[in-house]
Amino acid sequence: MRKLRFFASVVAAFAVLSSSPSFAAGRTDFKVCWTIYAGWMPWGEAKTQGIVSKWARKYGIHVDVVQLNDYVESINQYTAGKFDGCTMTNMDALTIPATGGVDSTALLVTDFSNGNDGVLIKGSGKKVADLKGQSINLVEFSVSHYLLARALETAGLSERDLKVVNTSDADISAAFATPAVKQAVTWNPMLADLKAKPNVTEVFDSSKIPGEIMDMMVVNTKTLHDNPALGKALTGAWFEMLALMQANSTASAEALNSMAKASGTDLAGFKSQLSTTELFYTPKAALAFATSANLPTTMTRVAKFSFDHGLLGQGAADANAVGMEFGNGVVVGNRNNIKLRFDPAYVRMAADGKL
The missing domain is CATH 3.40.190.10 (Periplasmic binding protein-like II)
Structure with a gap:
């Protein structure tokens, strides 16, 4: 048994020195x-x-x-x-x-993402500029946050012009279903469900920044x-x-x-x-x-x-x-x-x- 253990240790040592990292x-x-x-x-x-x-x-x-x-x-x-x-x-x-x-x-x-991430606002005919002064729910510091920043650039706005509300991806759909939440950024499959709801406008999506997310x-x-x-x-x-x-x-x-x-x-x-x-x-x-x-x-x-x-x-x-x-x-x-x-x-x- 000791000989087998010695042989195994030699094989292991050789493996460490060999060209195969696995x-x-x-x-x-x-x-x-x-x-x-x-x-x-x-x-x-x-x-x-x-x-x-x-x-x-x-x-x-x-x-x-x-x-x-x-x-x-x-x-x-x-x-x-x-x-x-x-x-x-x-x-x-x-x-x-x-x-x-x-x-x-x-x-x-x-x-x-070529449209799989989007910025949503409740109401018809909305645009990115309508985010000014509002609160918006998203997974803070995620690509949703990045997408929001890129969207705001197009309207001459910055994050100082609104309030970000951190919301997990598991909770974003439920939050958007409440009357208090009127803006959100999320990704599919949640995005598809939310923008299909009546009176919701997608004002920006990742197809506007191809290859970035x-x-x-x-x-x-x-x-x-x-x-x-x-x-x-x-x-x-x-x-x-x-x-x-x-x-x-x-x-x-x-x-x-x-x-x-x-x-x-x-x-x-x-x-x-x-x-x-x-x-x-x-x-x-x-x-x-x-x-x-x-x-x-x-x-x-x-x-x-x-x-x-x-x-x-x-x-x-x-x-x-x-x-x-x-x-x-x-x-x-x-x-x-x-x-x-x-x-x-x-x-x-x-x-x-x-x-």
Whole structure:
């Protein structure tokens, strides 16, 4: 028995020195989380369909895909180390885990909001200028807050001209249903339900700022570095699920109906939400976006908004406090404090047929 233990320790030591980080890590079980949103419903369906398990088995690991009910709480749990990966937007990846000192990688930029986020005002014929002097409910410091700031710019207003009321995504629909709440910013599926109500005007939406609100699967950088099998399994599963959605078959119809039901709507409602979600259905499309010269420019704007709202931490001297690294070799912000990485390596593998 001692000889077997000695042999095992030699193998482990060799693995640490080898070029395969997955052996060094020695992990086979992983957990990632997601919350209800049109662009993230494929994660839940990929689990239900067994697609995630299939890709995990291919690389000798197990990946549990867990649905959580509160979006911000899901990111907090990821930041606390309870999950290896989590679905979140680009801004939230910067302002929560990255600012909190957790080195994170955007494994997949899955889509950008192209109308999936909107600013609503009760009443007909309303416009952004009508927000002046009003209170508006939204998830404070989220992309809803960012969208509001961009909307106000178009009307020559700023946040000083109104009052923001912090409301969780789980409570936004109930709040808007009360007479006291007349303005709100939210995302689908809540947005679709609320703007369909009588006498509600959508005065601004994310299609006016294409590519700025991104949805991503973010993974702990060290975990990904030590366990490339996780990156390969998640990437492979994601694109297989998206291919199924576009297959125009009985199986794809069943999958779409399943996702619609899980998101609290019918097939027509879900397809409507997908129409305002610029999903990257192919690895090549995702790769083109992830390596675009526009990406660092967009994240520079997001960093400035975040700094202006005190979201980069008390010690942040300016918008460059947190470094962000991109696949084309560009670094934005502090090179000595890189905590958010847009690494297209696994999407490139998928595009090249090497997964």
